[in-house]
Amino acid sequence: SQSSPFLHPGAIAKTDRLSIVHLKRDLQAPTVLRDHDEDDEGYSEGKVVNTRFGSFPHTTLIGLPWGTQVRASKVDTGSRGRRGQKQEKKEPQEKKRKREDAESTEHPNKRRESEDGEVAISTSAEGKEEKEAETAASGFIHLLPPTPENWTSSLPHRTQVVYTPDYSYILHRIRARPGSSIIEAGAGSGSFTHASARAVFRGYPGEADVNGTSKEEKLGKVWSFEFHEQRHQKLGEEIIEHGLDGVVQITHRDVCEDGFLVEDHSPKADAIFLDLPAPWLALPHLTRSSPPKPSQESSEAATPLANGTTEAPTTPFLSALNPAKPVHLCTFSPCIEQVQSTISAMRKLGWVDIEMVELAQKRFEVRRERVGIDNGAQRGLQTTPASVDEALARLIEVEGTFKTFHETGEKKVEAKKDKVNPNNREAILESLVDRKLYKEGNLAHRCEPDVKTHTSYLVFAVLPQEWSAEDEEKARAKWEVKI
Ligand code: SAM
Incomplete structure (x- = not known):
């Protein structure tokens, strides 16, 4: 796909495009606008968003400028009741999926955030909510274009996610910018993926610049990795639906085992974000040259040949990092013990400028009593x-x-x-x-009780560019010519 509502939302809400229905602060719901009922049961108003503030047929939303305040439909199309019956059938499946996802989360450390507060739209199948919608059916919503920020607060959670205050700071510190190549693992629910895709986006593959030359080499890219099969599949679908497949490449992979090369191709990463339970196990795959093997491992790995020698390595080492730049890394860990193991591995592998940061965001309400x-x-x-x-x-x-x-x-x-x-x-x-x-x-x-941001320990580090005598000569020559 060559167009993403996250990157080019346009001025108005269009059919078949993702939009965000903003009900109130911290309560938003994503919806793809349809001008027809997919099940074709003869509803003239198309799909309907049923909320506690009333019903909003999609046909009343399509074509509106982003940011419009929309009043609830006054016409009772009967969709609420009928929709309710349909959703009632779907409800147990939805609940089952949520429960299964919660159970299958590998992250061994509990994050502080509860996932329950995320349900945004009232499913009119629930009697209480139905009543609420019936009585307060004449409120309003705001229609917003999707952004990484409102996607983060409304996305279907399959894991704990990185929230906006954290990823804004992380992207700034790892110097993500248009044209950057970023490695991200694990991708989880895709919250960080969307934010980083916007940060590095500079154009789509195949696009030519004003002079007609291909931008291919200068395009930014997110190399995303996830080892949980369903999460990998779901995020892959979302990336395509959101038109981000030209910017994000998602790979089904255990990065601690198999590293970060994709089909023997190096991401040449400028920046890395690791949201993994054990980032220190992934770090040996993020080196500039073949990492030294622990002595025990190397003796096991060396296969004695018939002539008494050991097998020579078949493929030359290929680094996943950009050789021409210092690489900036951030790891995201809830526990201090994880931080200690990560920093210990970083030191052994030559990372410098190691720093740990904890973000604590609070919202203050100021008023006269x-x-x-x-x-x-x-x-x-x-x-x-x-x-x-x-x-x-x-x-x-x-x-x-x-x-x-x-x-x-x-x-x-x-x-x-x-x-x-x-x-x-x-x-x-x-x-x-x-x-x-x-x-x-x-x-x-x-101070408001707790703002929805998970505070983890962020560890930042830099791996300097390798610098040889030859590089020094080249740099000198350039410098001398300039003088
Ligand atoms: N950063 C994500 C977001 O903002 O939505 C959330 C990541 S979630 C906390 C951690 C993810 O890492 C899980 O989905 C898990 O399956 C994945 N994961 C854990 N170990 C992994 C590994 N060795 N390789 C790849 N993915 C891994």
């Missing part, structure tokens, strides 16, 4: 019945505001007219005119 039982208590005030009433009234007001945010039913509009929403922009600006901030309580900030 106007009224409230806690607020009074915090300041050492006695909470009187009046302040309790005031706090309750404020709570009710806030709850009402939240509810109306996703509802535009007639009654609510009426109610809004009577009572100005205090969080409305105009109302806030108006209230600022005579505002006495000190009367509104202390300025407080709170």
Whole structure:
């Protein structure tokens, strides 16, 4: 495929293209827009996204500019009920897949993140959700183009994934840029794969530049490796569906055993990211020259021949690394013991500038604490019945505001007219005119409980370019000519 919605989303949502339905912060769902029902059961509206904020037939989404706010369909096409019946049949299979995937995850170390929070769209088969959709069927969603960031927060999890704060930092540190060649292992659910594909993309194979010359040599590429058969297969399908097959090459391989050459071809990697349980076992395959064999292994490997000599190596050593550049590496490990083994192997194999980093991302909420039982208590005030009433009234007001945010039913509009929403922009600006901030309580900030980012230990290192006397002569000659 020569076009990817991740790389060239265009201006509008198109039929048969992946889009992201954004319901609210941290709640997004990927959907491929269809203008017809695949099962051809005569639904005129095509596929329908059923959410807790209402139903959104795909035909109402196709052709809209990205970023559009879309109101839920007011027409009850009956699809919700019928869809519900269909999805009910599919549900056990879906659950089974999730359970099997969870059970087959090889990663021996538990990551902190729970996978449960990821379910984005309500499947109307579940009675409770169905009810919710029935009652609040007139909300809205935003229609977004797919990006590595929103794909990470909505992708079907087959393993734990690397989240955006981590991969942004990693890609920056390993110097991923258009034209880079990156090795990635293991690929897992493909979160890092998508982000790195965008980072290195410079064009598609076969494309010519403005002068008509092939860009082949300058193209960026992600060499991805995964040893779990189903995950490898699923990610391979996704890469094709997402039009990234010109940028990502995925190989089914145990990299600790068989290294990183693909069909005897070197990726000539400029950068490497290892998200493996035992990265130190993969490191001996990432050297510039044939790594020294441990003495025990070499005596076992040497096959004595009839004449008493040992078998000579048949194929010359081919490095998976770019010989013309220093190579930047990052490993991602949840446990400090893994870090220790990794760093020990790195030192033996000549890696330098070794550094370990842990990212801890927190989101802060800053606001004024106007009224409230806690607020009074915090300041050492006695909470009187009046302040309790005031706090309750404020709570009710806030709850009402939240509810109306996703509802535009007639009654609510009426109610809004009577009572100005205090969080409305105009109302806030108006209230600022005579505002006495000190009367509104202390300025407080709170840390949100846990932001969805798994914090692992990131180990960075560099393998310098090999430098011979001949290289020095060449460099000198160039330098002298310039002077
Ligand atoms: N980085 C991925 C992402 O962002 O979605 C998640 C990777 S997941 C934590 C680790 C993956 O490494 C698993 O899918 C596992 O099957 C794979 N893996 C483990 N050991 C491997 C090996 N020796 N060779 C190739 N893949 C391996």
